Amino acid sequence: MTTPMTTPVATKPLPSLPAVYRSRASVELKEFFRQRESVVFTLMLPVLLLVVFGAVLDFDLGNDVPFIQYFMAGIIAAGILGASLQNMAISIATERSDGTLKSLAGTPMPKSAYFVGKVVQVLAVTLAIIVILLLIGVAFYGIDLPSGADWLTFAWVAGLGAAGCTLLGIALSSLAKNGRSASATVTPFALLLQFISGVFFQFSEIPTWMQTFAAFFPLKWMAQGLRSVFLPDVMAASEPAGTWELGRTALVLGAWCIAGLLLCVATFRWQDRGSR
């Protein structure tokens, strides 16, 4: 009891951050793409909706713009919402209630690696959704692909939207008791947002008070930003402001990123409630 026994510290250093990040990214990709439910729900549902809507709603919006061109922007925005917000809220709530998070917290894994893995998963799923939707749109429905600077707008709207929704989804996961309850609350809410944010219907045909409600959430701005990519500029006249409002889109999505991050930091738990 006189001199402290020296702790046999491992002589080798702990693995580097990039090494653990790679390992977590690989885990998250396998967890997502091997799970039939998540692949069908997150990846295939937008594709099915595109196929069905593309076949059924075959009308013209004026200015030689078919509805499917409008719907393309909306369904991509909805796909991003599913890949980020819904996916994160449900999967993290599940991992918290089934003990996966608690187990990870007991290892020397750097905490940041968990979130890096999730971000890689969201990026991969988002990219997969966008690519599949574009391919089907071009191959079967004669979608006009964006050109030139529109690709840049596409990238930042999708990126900023996915980032904000990911953070919001991580924050929402802490509110749910488990994955099932997360799914039961987040899924109807996401569906509601899709109906009032200009995904399934033209935004201009939605009552003003619903438009106002939708404008508080990211989906409306993601869909609007993507419409600027997929529709000719003449169509901007039918937007609420009469323009694409790209500056405001960036502001709202950026604000959601900051709010989501703050909520995550304030609410994230590695264990179930009541086990502290």
Next chain:
Amino acid sequence: MHDGPAFPLDPGAAISIRGLVKRYGDFAAVDGLDLDIRRGEIFALLGPNGAGKTTTVEICEGYRSRDAGDVRVLGEDPADGARSWKAQLGIVLQSGAGDSQLTAREMLTAQASYYADPRDPDEVLELVGLTEKAGVRGKSLSGGQRRRLDVALGIVGRPTLLFLDEPTTGFDPEARRQFWSLIRSLRELGTTMLLTTHYLDEAEALADRVGVITRGRLVEVAVPSLLGGRESAPAVVSWTEDGARRTEATATPTALLRTLSARFPGEVPDLAVARPTLEDVYLQMIGETR
């Protein structure tokens, strides 16, 4: 136990606890617990459900905060456990981890990637007897296989100190025996282990010392054969005489046997001599404090 004035933490111990208190509202789940676990030993914590076993273990693992007392695990306070500290621990939680789409080997490979000097995942699969299940996804393993995978995940980081919270729940008798030999081989390698279990035979087979915890306090610490004055407890001799079952508790069973063998011409009918099992002693101990 450690009555009287507080004495200092033992810096050389794997785990040293003094005056640990953890309250949930008005309920003291742990209520002034003192404990030292030596390096290299297997220590079994016994006690009824709700006695404070898991709370104590999870405070040591850094999962829960404490309301009073001092705790050192491998020389550090678990409340500020850094990565380098966690790298020396192996944790098998009571609840285990969730379902996974990863195979057993993939889960072990991922877990190994968090540690400085991990064991080879295939070697660990062999150790826990899951080699044949290496390519099976976590969610498809049976309860007992899943539990063995939990143990594998706990040891793949080559821990100095291994926490095992009810590790053999759901094991069949054969799997439990295999697990015991795994634990013994880890002891050979110098791994310190803190084990909680409901199986008294498991504690007796594995532990160097056992501690009995009730109502958040440690009521006794002893080697299994000496717990509760077991070695000096009376033996119970029973036999059949005149068609009736007779039993007698005695401190001198040999003398009684001599008397009996003199009384019966041949074999003493249905003769049995029983020492109190660890379970008998344990049940008596926790019964007294209820």
